[in-house]
Amino acid sequence: MVRWGKSTRPFLRGKEFLWQEGHTLHESEQEARHEALEILDYYVKMGRDLLAIPFVCGQKTEKEKFAGAVNTYSLEALMHDGKALQAGTTHYFGDGFARAFDIRYQSKEGKLEYPFQTSWGVSTRLIGSIIMVHGDDEGLVMPPYVAPIQCIVIPIQMAKPGILEQARSIKERLKALGIRVQLDDSDKSPGWKYSEYEMKGVPLRIELGPKDLTKKQAVVVFRHNREKVFVPLEELEQRIPELLARLHQELYEAAKKRADEATVNCCDYEEFKEIMARPYSGYVKMMWCGDEACENKIKEETTATTRCIPFHQEQLGKTCPVCGKPAKKMVYFAKAY
Ligand SMILES: [Zn+2]
Structure with missing residues (x-):
């Protein structure tokens, strides 16, 4: 793939990169939703079994999701400098693309129907994550x-x-x-x-x-x-x-330990800002009201963004620390590449 980009960064954001992408079309919404989550699970296993990288995964917020997707799910990995890297995504598209591009199939009943779609991909960005998760002062450490x-x-x-x-x-x-x-x-x-x-x-x-x-x-x-x-x-x-x-397992566990130690729960927005001002900020888990205004405020004031809404939700508090309204979800925040 070649794309126009304002700024590039080796392995993470290139004008030219290799990429793996899948598109699937399904008869039912349920089947398509299942596909998007199943592929996400394959990527998590790839991290655990091949790259020795523990990914945090979950759903993207409306603001951060892929334009045109109904739901976007992502894999996030914590780099050695305390910033997060989105390492892969899967999307559930509903039948919006099919309707927009008039993609139809003949159903069992012989009727033309719009299918439900997914797409998903990872890229050579994963090489960047290997370098930045495992590397040390002597150079690369390959899983x-x-x-x-x-x-x-x-x-x-x-x-x-x-x-x-x-x-x-x-x-x-x-x-x-x-x-x-x-x-x-x-x-x-x-x-x-x-x-x-x-x-x-x-x-x-x-x-x-x-x-x-x-x-x-x-x-x-x-x-x-x-x-x-x-x-x-x-x-x-x-x-x-x-x-x-054994080496693979030790690399995975060390990366997991670093990520766990760099993850803090936060219930106070002043404290959140203080954490994000540190040179090593890591992940912050915080409750959120679901309002994009709070997401925008956080991004403007700290440059941190919502990384994902994890599937495993914890109840850290009843209100959104930014606006004080009732909290809807617990979200992972981090500064990101
Ligand atoms: Zn809020």
Whole structure:
């Protein structure tokens, strides 16, 4: 897709980006509504099982929904700087588009009817979310199941007998399991190679030196926390997939913990403004009257926006802290990309 944009930001807002989009047409409203929520659920699972990103999801407000949609649902992820990123959306369109563009189908009764529509999509923006959720000062931290290189084998003192042969054997054995593995046998120093693959975010580094060879083991180092594990060479096939799974789980849990810790309940608008003025503002859960005027006031005064109305609602208070009118919904607010 290519689009005209006033300002661009790498991976998050590009003039040109890759994108996955689906459109479906349904006989009934119920079926179409179900589809929009089911796809949202697939995206949440993709976050949990592949990207190691815990998404907050829910319905967009009237102001923030996609123009023309009856309902828009979104996935929101919290970046390391405390801002939210909308990482994907699904929409229920009703039959409005069908009527506007005269899209009809022949029903079981042989009549021409207007179908109910949905659309949904995610884009290369997800790459931006991986970088900003997991990355650290040394560079990328790739979640294992989407990492282009999952393991890098680095031989130490390559000239010593047996080292290179064993390093090649490790690579071949892991490759046979379907693991995306590479061997760096270039003449750069091991330290240089460590930094290089850390920067690229390779989840596991497998070191093999003369001492390890004697002990029939390899040293496996986790990218995200530098933890070292000694793995007997004969157990590689069993242990490496386990370690990748553990790393994935730890990344997910760390991201979840950061997001949970950055989420506060708020019942006072002055306090809300104070939170949003902080360099790291995070998510704020607050009651809302449902009136767009309050949404606009919040946006003007704090630049924060409603991210979504979560499906799991909590009763934090009876009134909207902005206007004092009865509260209708609990909403996630955040500053966003
Ligand atoms: Zn209000």
